[in-house]
Amino acid sequence: MFLNIHVVVVVVLALCTQQLSAREYYQTLRVENGARWGSWGPLEMCPLDSYAEGFSMRVESRQGDGDDTAVNGIRLTCVKDGRHTGTVESNPGYWGDWKSAMSCRSGALTRFKLKVEDSRVGATTLPSTTSSSYAAKVTSSKALACIGGAGEAGAKCVTVEEESVGSRHGWRDLKSMFLNIHVVVVVVLALCTQQLSAREYYQTLRVENGARWGSWGPLEMCPLDSYAEGFSMRVESRQGKRDDTAVNGIRLTCVKDGRHTGTVESNPGYWGDWKSAMSCMSGALTRFKLKVEDSQGKRDDTAVNNIEFVCSEGDIIEGSGMPWGSWGSWSQMCHSGGRICGIQTRVEGRQGRGDDTALNDVRFVCCR
Incomplete structure (x- = not known):
C-alpha cells in the first residue's frame, strides 16, 4: 500500500x-x-x-x-x-x-x-x-x-x-x-x-567547551568564492538582577578579492545589540575558540560570553563580549590553505520565566 x-x-x-x-x-x-x-x-x-x-x-x-x-x-x-x-x-x-x-x-x-x-x-x-x-x-x-x-x-x-x-x-x-x-x-x-549555485565545504571547525542547551540553526554560507575576513557579535549588556544572556549571535563579514560581498549569520538569538565588526588586518578567519560559562545550577546561566579568531596571516582578533566564564581550547585550523566560509550556531529558545542563555555553541566550515 x-x-x-x-x-x-x-x-x-x-x-x-x-x-x-x-x-x-x-x-x-x-x-x-x-x-x-x-x-x-x-x-x-x-x-x-x-x-x-x-x-x-x-x-x-x-x-x-x-x-x-x-x-x-x-x-x-x-x-x-x-x-x-x-x-x-x-x-x-x-x-x-x-x-x-x-x-x-x-x-x-x-x-x-x-x-x-x-x-x-x-x-x-x-x-x-x-x-x-x-x-x-x-x-x-x-x-x-x-x-x-x-x-x-x-x-x-x-x-x-x-x-x-x-x-x-x-x-x-x-x-x-x-x-x-x-x-x-x-x-x-x-x-x-x-x-x-550551491557552495561546497570540506572541513568543519568545532570546540569542546560549547554549552548543551538549545538547537542548531541553519548552516549559512558566504557567497561563492567569498570568505569571512571578520565578524561582529550580538551582545546583551549586563542586566543587574535580571536574567543575563551575554552573547546571542555571531555574524560573519564576507569578502572576495578585498571587496565586501555581504554578511551571514545563523540563528542570531533575541536580545542585545550588534557590536561593531572586527576584521583581520589581512587574510581571512581560519580558527577560533570560545569563552563559555559552565552551568551555574540554580543561578543565572549565560553560556557563550566571547569568541576569538586566528587570521590566515597570523593576527588574532577577540570579540567584545561579556566577562563570565573561561576560555576553552582552540579549534582545528582550516587546513590546505582553506578559510572560514560558513557558520552554524546553537541557540536556546526563549524560556519565558525560566533562565535564558541564547547562544550556546558555534561551528564554522572551511572552503578553499
Missing part, C-alpha cells in the same frame, strides 16, 4: 510602497500539483526593501520501513544591496535537518516549480475496517515568496508561507494500517535572475 501526497508551493510577489513598515504584495504565484491536507501557516516577509536571493530546505532522510515525510520546510535567505538581512520561514514542520543554503550567483529568486509524488492508495492491502480512514504525517511546503519591481519580469522573492501538518485520524495508527508508506517527495527548483 502506498500513500503519496501532493504538496503546494505558492510564490507571493510583494511590492513595497512609500515608507510603510509592513510590506504589501501585488501578486500570488501558484502551481497546480499541490496537496489538499493541512492549513496555511502565517505569511512571513523579508525585511523592508530586502529580497530572497536563495533558500534552504528542511528534509527528513529516508526512513526505511518507517514513515517518510521528505521536505518539511523552506527557509528564504534575504538580502538588501548585497547585505544579508536575515532569513524567513513559515511553519517549518517537525522532522529532518536543514540543508545548506543555495543562492543565486547574483540577483534574486523570481520563479519556481515542484517535483511531487502523486497520491495513490492501493485497495488490496488496506484493511476493510479502514478503507475510508487513512492517515498521513505530512508538512506541505506551500509558499516561497517574492516581491516585485516593475511588473513580473522584475519580481524578486521576499516571502515564505508553508502548509502545516495535515493529519487525518492520527498518523501514529498509520503503520498498523499500511504495509509501506511513501509520503512526499518535493524538490523546489527556484529560477533566479541568474544561475542558482
Whole structure:
C-alpha cells in the first residue's frame, strides 16, 4: 500500500510602497500539483526593501520501513544591496535537518516549480475496517515568496508561507494500517535572475567547551568564492538582577578579492545589540575558540560570553563580549590553505520565566 501526497508551493510577489513598515504584495504565484491536507501557516516577509536571493530546505532522510515525510520546510535567505538581512520561514514542520543554503550567483529568486509524488492508495492491502480512514504525517511546503519591481519580469522573492501538518485520524495508527508508506517527495527548483549555485565545504571547525542547551540553526554560507575576513557579535549588556544572556549571535563579514560581498549569520538569538565588526588586518578567519560559562545550577546561566579568531596571516582578533566564564581550547585550523566560509550556531529558545542563555555553541566550515 502506498500513500503519496501532493504538496503546494505558492510564490507571493510583494511590492513595497512609500515608507510603510509592513510590506504589501501585488501578486500570488501558484502551481497546480499541490496537496489538499493541512492549513496555511502565517505569511512571513523579508525585511523592508530586502529580497530572497536563495533558500534552504528542511528534509527528513529516508526512513526505511518507517514513515517518510521528505521536505518539511523552506527557509528564504534575504538580502538588501548585497547585505544579508536575515532569513524567513513559515511553519517549518517537525522532522529532518536543514540543508545548506543555495543562492543565486547574483540577483534574486523570481520563479519556481515542484517535483511531487502523486497520491495513490492501493485497495488490496488496506484493511476493510479502514478503507475510508487513512492517515498521513505530512508538512506541505506551500509558499516561497517574492516581491516585485516593475511588473513580473522584475519580481524578486521576499516571502515564505508553508502548509502545516495535515493529519487525518492520527498518523501514529498509520503503520498498523499500511504495509509501506511513501509520503512526499518535493524538490523546489527556484529560477533566479541568474544561475542558482550551491557552495561546497570540506572541513568543519568545532570546540569542546560549547554549552548543551538549545538547537542548531541553519548552516549559512558566504557567497561563492567569498570568505569571512571578520565578524561582529550580538551582545546583551549586563542586566543587574535580571536574567543575563551575554552573547546571542555571531555574524560573519564576507569578502572576495578585498571587496565586501555581504554578511551571514545563523540563528542570531533575541536580545542585545550588534557590536561593531572586527576584521583581520589581512587574510581571512581560519580558527577560533570560545569563552563559555559552565552551568551555574540554580543561578543565572549565560553560556557563550566571547569568541576569538586566528587570521590566515597570523593576527588574532577577540570579540567584545561579556566577562563570565573561561576560555576553552582552540579549534582545528582550516587546513590546505582553506578559510572560514560558513557558520552554524546553537541557540536556546526563549524560556519565558525560566533562565535564558541564547547562544550556546558555534561551528564554522572551511572552503578553499
